[in-house]
Amino acid sequence: MVTNRVDSGEAARWVRDEAFARDQPFGPQTLPYGVVDPGDGPRVAVRLGDHALSLRSLAGELGPLADLVSGTSLDPLLAATRAEWSALRARLTELVTGASRPPGAELLPLADVRALLPFTVGDYVDFYSSRYHAENVGRIMRPDSEPLLPNWTHLPIGYHGRSSTVVVSGTEVVRPHGQRRGTPMPKFGPSGRLDIEAEVGFVCGGPLARRVPTSAAAEHVFGVVLVNDWSARDIQGWEYQPLGPFLGKSFATSVSAWVTPLDALAVARVPVPDIGHPRLPYLVEDSPWGLDLRLRVEWNGSVVSNPQFADMSYSFAQQLAHMTVNGAVVRPGDLFASGTVSGPLPEQRGCFLELSWGGRDEITLADGSTRTFLEDGDSVVVTATAPGEDGSVVGIAEVAGTVLPAPPTPWD
Numbered sequence: 573m574v575t576n577r578v579d580s581g582e583a584a585r586w587v588r589d590e591a592f593a594r595d596q597p598f599g600p601q602t603l604p605y606g607v608v609d610p611g612d613g614p615r616v617a618v619r620l621g622d623h624a625l626s627l628r629s630l631a632g633e634l635g636p637l638a639d640l641v642s643g644t645s646l647d648p649l650l651a652a653t654r655a656e657w658s659a660l661r662a663r664l665t666e667l668v669t670g671a672s673r674p675p676g677a678e679l680l681p682l683a684d685v686r687a688l689l690p691f692t693v694g695d696y697v698d699f700y701s702s703r704y705h706a707e708n709v710g711r712i713m714r715p716d717s718e719p720l721l722p723n724w725t726h727l728p729i730g731y732h733g734r735s736s737t738v739v740v741s742g743t744e745v746v747r748p749h750g751q752r753r754g755t756p757m758p759k760f761g762p763s764g765r766l767d768i769e770a771e772v773g774f775v776c777g778g779p780l781a782r783r784v785p786t787s788a789a790a791e792h793v794f795g796v797v798l799v800n801d802w803s804a805r806d807i808q809g810w811e812y813q814p815l816g817p818f819l820g821k822s823f824a825t826s827v828s829a830w831v832t833p834l835d836a837l838a839v840a841r842v843p844v845p846d847i848g849h850p851r852l853p854y855l856v857e858d859s860p861w862g863l864d865l866r867l868r869v870e871w872n873g874s875v876v877s878n879p880q881f882a883d884m885s886y887s888f889a890q891q892l893a894h895m896t897v898n899g900a901v902v903r904p905g906d907l908f909a910s911g912t913v914s915g916p917l918p919e920q921r922g923c924f925l926e927l928s929w930g931g932r933d934e935i936t937l938a939d940g941s942t943r944t945f946l947e948d949g950d951s952v953v954v955t956a957t958a959p960g961e962d963g964s965v966v967g968i969a970e971v972a973g974t975v976l977p978a979p980p981t982p983w984d
């Protein structure tokens with residue numbers, strides 16, 4: 573039995589003040605959705621400071637909207653409409669900023685719950701929409717060619733990934749085995765160049781649709797998560813031509829446990845950098861907007877990079893329009909990632925391939941140790957913040973992971 577941990581009788585507001593301060597990244601201006609299990613089963617919740625507020629426990633206050641959040645995943649909520657998402661958020665904002673506690677409201681310390689993968693991941697796509705990342709990777713991996721191929725400025729390059737290996741923040745990541753370059757035979761064994769990619773993921777919702785125009789993208793995107801697209805660069809470097817990444821990226825992709833609704837990011841809208849030439853009509857937006865999300869990458873507790881999502885060259889509306897322009901459908905639960913977020917400055921690079929320039933330059937961590945790629949036992953945490961209303965800060969929940977050693981080779 574879960575006890576209700578809110579002490580009654582607190583003045584003014586029914587939730588502890590520290591969860592409410594407007595400069596807290598997870599105050600009432602944020603209210604991201606997730607699924608937590610305190611030990612007696614999962615329930616949908618919103619994060620408030622360092623607590624999870626169970627929405628099942630607020631059913632009596634939510635009217636017909638309660639059905640969207642009374643189960644054990646966000647799937648029914650994602651399958652609803654933007655009007656319902658906005659109505660639910662408005663009602664929750666009222667409830668969490670109210671003076672008195674709704675009867676039975678269950679507020680659980682995050683330290684006492686397990687946060688689960690909050691929705692069933694449908695199709696997973698990974699884009700490549702940072703010009704800085706694409707140019708850097710081109711220079712590192714293909715030093716004798718132009719860094720950008722001619723198609724890059726005309727379409728958001730992407731590939732279809734593996735949704736069954738999308739895992740929630742905190743899940744340990746096992747170093748993968750695979751083939752890498754070797755003469756006369758390729759080598760096989762644990763990856764020696766395990767890397768991360770700091771990205772922003774868009775969680776789809778709303779009615780099933782195809783050929784989504786840029787103007788309708790917000791009807792089909794519920795919110796955002798942070799993504800770490802773990803990448804084995806030696807496996808990738810040998811296998812990726814001509815069809816793109818395959819086993820070098822399909823072993824694990826981590827996402828935040830909390831989905832920040834687009835409605836929480838209204839103040840964070842920023843223009844998308846100009847691509848330098850006209851776009852084809854299906855990629856034109858009246859006023860293309862990206863998001864001013866400021867990412868932070870920590871490697872074993874040392875901050876090694878601060879990528880800015882505002883530097884991305886394609887908006888999520890253009891990515892969704894492109895993904896569906898051929899008649900492919902988008903469904904609730906589909907996830908598309910932005911591509912590695914990198915900026916013009918070295919300290920804004922969103923992967924270790926770039927930060928170490930292909931393994932050439934060592935990165936020094938706070939404990940004095942040096943790295944190029946990940947070692948067993950290393951941990952990476954990516955966090956982000958965005959500007960919110962009235963000078964507040966909106967937090968985008970962390971995506972964290974620790975590397976476990978590779979198991980024995982399959983024939984050992």
Ligand SMILES: O=C(O)/C=C/C(=O)CC(=O)CC(=O)O
Nearest residue numbers: 699700701709710769911912
């Ligand atoms: O071959 C290349 O240029 C590199 C491709 C990637 O690493 C693909 C990828 O995951 C794209 C990204 O996250 O930006």
Ligand SMILES: [Ca+2]
Nearest residue numbers: 698769801912
């Ligand atoms: Ca990626």
Ligand SMILES: [Mg+2]
Nearest residue numbers: 801802821825
């Ligand atoms: Mg991956």
